[in-house]
Amino acid sequence: MNSEFENYLQRQPMREIPPHWRARIMAAAQPPPAQWREWLWPCPQAWAALGAAWVVIFVLHFTTPDEPRLAGNFQPLTPQSFAILQEQTMMMAQLLGPNDGDEQPAALPAAPKPRSEMARRQLIG
């Protein structure tokens, strides 16, 4: 129970807060200028879904083996196509004629040897 003295102290009114402080403090307490969070905030689910889609794409990209794609691109040179290439090269050399004399047409690599008589007949025929 309070004494008379305490009650008297309690009745002494404290000074009021200066009114102009309100505007100053409220101005200072305004949220900071737009940050990346606020920029992102209008639809965070959409951004999250987009991010997840990219993650899935990267995971699939790095987990899929490369061999099939490379194997699909590689086509060995058949004896027929080699013969055609050789013929075209010789024709080109004839059309261009002898240059300064020194320059010789580039030597072609040796044609792969047929592995059987049947293959030889195909190449000639």
Added chain:
Amino acid sequence: MASAPNIERLYDDHAPALFAFLLNLLRNEADTQDVMQELFIKLARRPALLKDVRDERGFLLRLGHNLAIDLIRRRGTRDRNYDQLAREPMALFAKSPDPDEQTFREKLAEALGELPADQRAVVHLKLWEKLTFEAIAETLEIPLNTAASRYRYGLDKLRGRLRPIYDEIQ
């Protein structure tokens, strides 16, 4: 994410009490304004602080007290002697048209300034915020018995210092 608190509503409801408490604690108007500004900025930027808070006033007084203590510690060793500052006369109470009462208020402000800051905080919360010792202990994060003893010591000092003028007025 917690919803943004209504800072203006919080200010209107609690700023007068915070002002009186912080001014009594810090004994300096500019520092009081700094701490109040820091407090409301903190509330605006970290709305989660007020999540699940049942007693807004108690929470804001605790936050203000902690910020004030931080300020006293920061500046106390550097450029100000807060004990000295507390003893300087200052307008802590409203002006009274009655000269006797006005004199009493000035003497009361001086006497409060002579109390150690921890006793002053308890006395303020008990007399002018009318908090229970339990609430004071929670606000200042001290044991209940400590809150009660600080109040008793503080009040005894005020009584001893103000008794002559109080008896004159009565």
